[in-house]
Amino acid sequence: MDDINKKILNILQNNYRISYKELGKKVKMAASSVHNRVQRMLDEGIIKKEDTNINPMKAGFETVAILGLSVDPLKMNKVAEKIASYNKVQLVGITTGDHDVIASVITKDEKSLWRFINEKIKTIEGVRPKINVSSFIDIFKMSHKINFKT
Numbered sequence: 001m002d003d004i005n006k007k008i009l010n011i012l013q014n015n016y017r018i019s020y021k022e023l024g025k026k027v028k029m030a031a032s033s034v035h036n037r038v039q040r041m042l043d044e045g046i047i048k049k050e051d052t053n054i055n056p057m058k059a060g061f062e063t064v065a066i067l068g069l070s071v072d073p074l075k076m077n078k079v080a081e082k083i084a085s086y087n088k089v090q091l092v093g094i095t096t097g098d099h100d101v102i103a104s105v106i107t108k109d110e111k112s113l114w115r116f117i118n119e120k121i122k123t124i125e126g127v128r129p130k131i132n133v134s135s136f137i138d139i140f141k142m143s144h145k146i147n148f149k150t
Contacts, residue, residue, distance in 0.1 A: 008027055010147070011026055012047070013146070061108060063110055063112065064139060066103070066104055067117070068098065068131065069103070070130060072128070073100070078126060083121065090106055117133070
């Protein structure tokens with residue numbers, strides 16, 4: 001990734017609604033060139049989607065939790081892909097450490113979380129019975145921003 005793409009990403013993270021014309025001025029390129037670069041980063045999955053950052057607890061979702069799962073090693077990718085398919089899941093990944101897979105989940109309340117774990121997560125083939133759950137009491141920072149030094 002070159003320095004121009006890093007500059008574009010830094011700017012987009014702070015204002016994803018900026019026009020290509022304005023973005024072009026900031027990186028000293030034509031709007032069409034900036035558009036092509038952004039489109040390429042979207043196509044390559046560098047930019048997942050244009051989005052806004054919302055604090056779920058302030059938006060009416062009482063429960064934000066981290067699930068730590070033990071998973072059959074031969075089924076880790078399939079388990080992670082299945083978990084990623086649920087709308088309640090914000091982040092899921094295969095990890096090192098005490099858990100094989102960790103997922104961040106947002107639900108309306110604790111009862112909804114309990115149902116989601118028991119009706120969805122525990123029924124996935126390869127997920128072992130013990131699931132560690134940590135729920136947030138409050139959120140002080142929630143960001144998807146990456147600081148690209150340029």
